[in-house]
Amino acid sequence: MPELPEVETTARSLRPRLVGVGVLGISGIDWPRMLPNTSEADLQSTLCGKHVVSVDRRGKYLLLEFDDDTCLAVHRKMSGNLLLQERTTPLALHTHLVIDLDSGCQLRFVDARKFGRVYLFHSREERDDFLAQRLGPDSLIELHAALLASKLRGRKGRLKSLLLDQAFVAGVGNLYADEALWEAQLHPLRPADSLSAEEIERLADAIRNVLTLGIERRGTSFSTYLDSDGLPGENQDYLNAYGREGQPCPRCGTPIRRITVAQRSSHFCPQCQPAIA
């Protein structure tokens, strides 16, 4: 499941190979629902002849900006992958969008579960409104202890639920939330406004740390994530809590426990992450 580090890894690898490149055509749409605000014909008429001027990331959205301020936003949700491949490479199963480029390559959106979405915005303003409505401060570049403290103040929800809320902080998903809570030694069910200043600082540091390490390891390929060259990341070899139910906590040896929080599995060490501070 692509979260911030996976999207950032993809953006970094696509950037040098897409900036300056022109669009020749759009094809392969076999699932109109993945285009909530556009269509194959709309994409075709809007993007043909346009050149990519930037490849960016906001939260878990990958953004391709073109030379007339048109913007394509891709959210990969659970299983979506963006592959940059030679035109001659056979299409992978579950390919739902193909963008033909004048570099001889194709940018292909492949998504087995069809949860992924591609949006087209006709101006920077339209795009920014869309994102502002959904995304809080970016958990990698904007989140600091003071900001986290002010956002947590008065919030009665569970800590884990809030971390998954993209309007609270953008970019953290289930896997990195569990890893950050493990590192900060905080129980996922802690009431959000019960954290001490020191705990908030630990959490802010942990979030930045797990995301940064995730990027350095080119993402976590827990199930389906692949980078734009179709290669897995390495961070799955370094997980401390996520997916490790019953296995020893790397810090204290206590078996990792799994509970359900906000309808999502939550992995934590019952020894290092006590429910009561």
Place this chain on the structure above:
DNA sequence: CCACGATCCTGCTAGC
């Protein structure tokens, strides 16, 4: 503001 449940999808796995 918060919690909970349903929804969307399909590959995988556990269980029979």
Place this chain on the structure above:
DNA sequence: TGCTAGCAGGATCGTG
């Protein structure tokens, strides 16, 4: 062996 039922999971929406 082969089948099926159930699970996972990000975001959104409706209800309480």
